[in-house]
Amino acid sequence: GLPARVRIHEVGARDGLQNEKTAVPTEVKAEFIHRLAAAGLTTVEATSFVHPKWVPQLADAEQLFPLLGDVDAALPVLVPNERGLDRALALGATRIAVFGSATETFASRNLNRTVAESLAMFEPVVARAKEGGAHVRGYLSMCFGDPWEGAVPVHQVVRVAKALLDLGCDELSLGDTIGVATPGHVQALLGELGAEGVPVDRVGVHFHDTYGQALSNTLAALQHGVTTVDASAGGLGGCPYAKSATGNLATEDLVWMLDGLGIETGVDLAALTATSVWMAERLGRPSPSRTVRALSHK
């Protein structure tokens, strides 16, 4: 069966914008986040406290975060290490996300660490965050395929997923960073995680739509009991350190499907679409979301 309700973890302001070449003004990001929350999204990932040279677009995290005090949504932020955690905690962040990789090549390119070294880097971050009462998400990238290593074996993904949970992460987000997954692969991974004792209510899915499979993969995950789905308003996005990564599953495409299935999200699709059209104007190119295009050309 399908769930009655899905929690959408909106990543447009982080995953969506991190790859943009020209700097988006901090005030525009703040308005984007306000509008996403006003459209009914209850979790709006805001920014990353990473090295500013690695992701220049998000180098304004210190300026942006204080503009979000009145946003009526949870505002998780990405934090790779203790330096990032210090920066986030100093601003009052209460939800953080560490981000690991199932493959060595991406761990090295994205974090300048091996998989084992990155887990060691996260250990004090998760421990300190939990001590302070913060909620911790553990992203896991390259869960299906890696642009340098090819198909990623399920057991390899399960091993790192369990390691992230063992560190104390409250939830996992399984990333198809380059959008190569197909529904059978999604069910195989979720099946193996379940067999290894990982509760499905701690697992979210994070699909990029490179091959147009993101919605099919999402439906497969919902059929498997997943109720947390990551998506990016207007389908913005991509990862600067993952060759061939395009935008995430568009939140509008997701909401259109969930509305049709009678699954509650709390999202106002018209308000969300208007937000993505507004953001597309700021970025100077149309949204790649089919639903945004269909609804805005009516």
Ligand code: HMG
């Ligand atoms: P490094 O070069 O190994 O850093 O990078 P380091 O630990 O050697 O430190 C070097 C210098 O950087 C030091 O300064 C640190 O203080 C400073 P110095 O002492 O030389 O003056 N530094 C920092 N400054 C500010 N904030 C920090 C910070 N950390 C160190 N947090 C590092 C290691 C992890 C920092 C770097 O690799 C990094 O920032 N990587 C982030 C990459 C990233 O953000 N990628 C995109 C997000 S992941 C993604 O998109 C996938 C996802 O969507 C899921 C999916 O689709 O699969 C989540």
Ligand code: MG
């Ligand atoms: Mg991503």
